[in-house]
């Protein structure tokens with residue numbers, strides 16, 4: 001975390017503590033912030049031994065293949081988030097969510113720490129995929145043909161899925 005000024009009052013921030021206890025602290029208004037990761041979802045949408053991937057249209061990692069999923073908003077569970085993100089990104093429901101694990105990562109070159117919560121899931125057999133402006137292309141990839149992926153957590157979740165440990 002490299003913040004310099006308090007986002008609440010604009011005073012220069014101090015950093016106190018070390019390791020996991022290190023946090024920003026404002027001596028003026030009392031604001032504090034630990035470097036907690038932002039929670040995200042990773043939707044491992046499977047059909048047999050294939051996975052649905054999307055090609056990113058927006059930075060970071062523009063042009064890279066990625067899974068359905070996104071950042072949680074306040075009051076939302078990971079499961080609710082993934083259902084919402086799927087409706088937004090591919091225009092169809094996701095069913096049968098099953099947790100695979102959680103994966104630490106960094107959001108591209110932004111420096112923002114994230115933790116991706118991965119689920120296997122499926123879309124209905126008759127689902128029609130309609131992409132949003134967030135992605136340019138979708139494709140089903142067989143597990144032995146999976147391309148390089150956008151983020152560390154997505155790579156690790158897909159690796160676990162294919163390895164059968166998920």
Ligand SMILES: [Zn+2]
Pocket residue numbers: 006007008009010011026027028029030031
């Ligand atoms: Zn302050």
